[in-house]
Each structure stands twice: as structure tokens, then as C-alpha cells.
Amino acid sequence: MDLREKRNALLELDLCDRCLGRQFAMLGHGLENYERGAIARTVENLKEDSFVDRNVPETDPTGEECPLCCGLFENLEEYVDQVIRALEPYEIRTLLLGTRLPEEIERAEEKIWEDFGKKNAEPTKTELNRLVGRKVQTRLGVEADFKRPDVNAILDLRDDRVELQVNSSFFHAKYNKYVRGIPQTVWYCKECGGRGCAKCDYTGKKYQESVQEIIQERFLKSADAKEATFHGAGREDVDARCFGRREFVLELHDPRKRSLALEDIQEKLNRSQAKVELFGVKETSKDKVKEIKEKKADKTYRAVVRLSGDISEARMDKISEVQGTIDQRTPKRVVHRRADLVRERKVYWIHAEELCRGVLDITIKAEAGTYIKELISGDDGRTKPSVAGQLGCMARCEKLDVLDID
Ligand SMILES: [Zn+2]
Numbered sequence: 291m292d293l294r295e296k297r298n299a300l301l302e303l304d305l306c307d308r309c310l311g312r313q314f315a316m317l318g319h320g321l322e323n324y325e326r327g328a329i330a331r332t333v334e335n336l337k338e339d340s341f342v343d344r345n346v347p348e349t350d351p352t353g354e355e356c357p358l359c360c361g362l363f364e365n366l367e368e369y370v371d372q373v374i375r376a377l378e379p380y381e382i383r384t385l386l387l388g389t390r391l392p393e394e395i396e397r398a399e400e401k402i403w404e405d406f407g408k409k410n411a412e413p414t415k416t417e418l419n420r421l422v423g424r425k426v427q428t429r430l431g432v433e434a435d436f437k438r439p440d441v442n443a444i445l446d447l448r449d450d451r452v453e454l455q456v457n458s459s460f461f462h463a464k465y466n467k468y469v470r471g472i473p474q475t476v477w478y479c480k481e482c483g484g485r486g487c488a489k490c491d492y493t494g495k496k497y498q499e500s501v502q503e504i505i506q507e508r509f510l511k512s513a514d515a516k517e518a519t520f521h522g523a524g525r526e527d528v529d530a531r532c533f534g535r536r537e538f539v540l541e542l543h544d545p546r547k548r549s550l551a552l553e554d555i556q557e558k559l560n561r562s563q564a565k566v567e568l569f570g571v572k573e574t575s576k577d578k579v580k581e582i583k584e585k586k587a588d589k590t591y592r593a594v595v596r597l598s599g600d601i602s603e604a605r606m607d608k609i610s611e612v613q614g615t616i617d618q619r620t621p622k623r624v625v626h627r628r629a630d631l632v633r634e635r636k637v638y639w640i641h642a643e644e645l646c647r648g649v650l651d652i653t654i655k656a657e658a659g660t661y662i663k664e665l666i667s668g669d670d671g672r673t674k675p676s677v678a679g680q681l682g683c684m685a686r687c688e689k690l691d692v693l694d695i696d
């Protein structure tokens with residue numbers, strides 16, 4: 291079927307100019323589909339190059355009772371209002387609009403494509419998205435973003451409502467933790483899974499506080515969001531402090547506000563408590579989560595180590611032999627959640643000093659992913675060499691701090 295035949299056959303259907311023109315949407319530039327429709331209706335010898343500005347006739351649009359769109363495009367302003375009302379509670383900067391068409395329109399469109407071919411045609415949905423989307427963007431002063439908009443809005447013409455998918459906002463920063471005994475993220479009670487039970491004093495949590503909770507509270511309040519996810523670049527143990535400025539991304543779910551007074555939040559957070567300090571908060575995107583999770587940072591630690599006996603000076607010197615490549619089998623304390631295998635890690639340097647009888651102060655710089663407590667204790671032979679192994683006695687890490695993160 292050539293272009294003219296297709297046009298002649300389509301004219302039999304009594305489509306409106308828009309719906310007629312949409313069947314030729316890929317032809318010509320800078321035209322609206324209703325203009326293409328008017329051209330198709332009036333240019334007798336219709337060809338691919340007929341779809342140009344000067345062929346647009348000065349006639350009123352025709353086809354009010356269109357069997358395809360059923361007058362859908364007459365209601366554009368109404369749809370725009372509907373979308374804007376739904377978006378009202380949210381501060382947004384970018385938007386992507388989609389529509390769900392009534393089934394009878396989708397069926398009518400499928401039928402036309404079956405009968406006359408889909409070549410050059412644009413789906414009704416796409417045109418409606420574009421027209422409504424453009425008007426909403428102009429009125430709200432927001433941009434279209436096809437990849438990662440602040441909000442995906444679906445204009446659902448089947449159920450006459452607007453469905454919103456509000457995407458998370460992301461903030462990147464670094465933290466130090468100056469106290470022991472708080473985990474990095476919310477730690478729910480294992481007994482009750484967070485519902486609350488006698489064991490957790492009906493709090494639902496194993497630890498009443500976490501770095502995450504200390505940090506997120508002000509963000510949640512400012513953004514008027516209910517929930518957050520804390521993505522850390524690794525984590526220190528509950529009983530370890532961290533002075534190395536650890537990176538993290540805080541993800542706020544379903545935020546109503548996106549422009550936050552970040553410096554103010556950071557300053558107030560740092561002034562209001564002394565357990566956690568925040569550095570360099572900046573807004574970021576979802577990609578940052580992956581980026582910081584993949585970073586492998588070498589770290590410097592300080593450990594206070596208790597020994598089971600007195601050590602001769604000659605023995606003490608053997609500690610330095612831990613330096614180099616070590617074999618570390620997955621520690622007993624984490625093997626329930628990580629694959630049991632032997633990993634090679636590098637210990638760049640180790641320095642030990644006797645604090646008092648049977649107590650050592652050890653600083654170590656080791657490769658990302660080294661388990662320091664096990665490097666000290668030997669973990670029943672699972673880490674080789676180890677401080678305990680070199681000393682020939684038991685060695686237990688009593689205190690651990692992360693001094694520096696490369
Ligand atoms: Zn129509």
C-alpha cells in the first residue's frame with residue numbers, strides 16, 4: 291500500500307486530524323500531528339515530501355467524533371491540571387510523564403496498524419505524553435528527564451487518576467565515629483525481627499543507636515521523608531571507632547523536599563552530639579552508591595591487644611614478620627554470611643609497642659578487606675601468619691580504631 295492508498299483508506303475511517311496525522315508522524319520535521327493530518331487530508335497527490343510547513347492548509351481542524359482518540363486531545367488542559375495537582379506535595383526538578391490509555395483506544399489503534407501498517411506512525415500514547423508533559427514542565431518550570439527523573443508520573447486514563455513514583459534523593463558525605471558500641475546501620479533484634487519483644491525491651495532493635503540513625507534524623511525531617519537507606523563504603527565493627535572519614539551515601543525514600551540546607555544540617559548535627567562527625571555533605575546521584583561500594587581502600591588501624599603471657603624481646607621482634615602477604619580464611623565470626631574461602635591480603639607495615647605487661651599497642655596498615663581482629667588472634671589458624679602465631683601465645687584485640695582510610 292503506497293502513501294496515497296494508505297491515506298485514502300484512512301480517510302474512510304473519519305479520524306480527526308491528529309489521529310490521521312499520527313499515522314504519518316515520522317514524515318516531515320517541525321510539524322504537529324494535526325498539521326500532518328490536515329496535509330494528508332488536502333494534498334491530493336500525497337508523497338513523503340508533502341509534509342512541509344507550506345502545505346498546511348488554513349482550515350479548521352476536522353473530525354470531532356474521532357473513532358480513535360474519542361476526543362481525548364480536547365481535554366489536554368484538564369489532564370495537565372490533574373498531573374499538577376498530584377505533584378503538588380512534592381518539590382521536583384525533573385519529571386517523566388507516562389500515560390495509560392483507555393483499552394478501547396489501544397484496541398482501535400492496534401486495529402488501524404493491522405489494517406494499514408505501522409510504518410511512519412507514532413503511538414497515541416507517545417503524543418499524549420509529549421503534549422501533556424511539555425505543558426506540565428512549562429507550568430512547573432521543571433525539566434524532562436528520560437533516564438532518572440525525580441518523579442515518574444503516570445496519567446492513568448483507565449482509572450482516571452495520576453500514579454506517582456517518587457524516586458529517592460541521594461547525599462554523599464564522610465563520617466567519623468568517636469565512640470564504641472554503636473553499629474553503622476540500624477540493627478534489628480534477631481528474636482523479633484523488629485516488631486519488639488521482651489529480649490529487646492520492645493524496641494525492636496539490638497542496638498538503640500547507630501551511625502545511620504544519628505545522621506539520618508535531620509535529613510528525614512528536612513526532606514519530609516519517612517525512610518532512609520545508609521550505603522557505607524565498608525563498615526567498622528560495632529566496637530571499633532573510626533577516625534578515617536568513611537564515605538557513605540544516604541538515600542532518602544519518597545522525599546517531598548529535595549533542596550536541603552546541607553551545610554546547616556551538617557553543622558547542627560555536629561554541634562548537637564559528639565558520637566559522630568559529618569564531613570562534606572553534598573547532593574549526589576544513585577551512581578555514587580555503586581562507586582563507593584566498589585572502592586577498595588587500604589586502611590590504617592590501631593589495636594590494643596591483650597596477650598596470654600609475658601613475651602621476650604626476641605619474640606616481640608617476630609611480629610614484624612607478619613608484614614607481607616598473608617592468607618586469611620573467612621573468619622569464624624562472619625562465615626555464616628560470607629563464602630568460606632582463603633583470601634590473600636597484604637599487610638604493608640605493622641608496628642608494636644608494649645603498653646604494660648601483657649598489653650600491646652599495635653598499628654597496622656593493611657589492604658582493603660583484611661580482617662584485623664583475626665590478623666591479631668590468628669582465628670585458630672585460619673589467618674597465617676598472625677600476631678598470636680608469631681608470639682606463640684594467645685592474643686586478643688581488645689580495642690580497635692580505624693585511623694586512616696586511603
Ligand atoms: Zn482522534
Ligand SMILES: [Zn+2]
Nearest residue numbers: 479482487490
Ligand atoms: Zn526483639
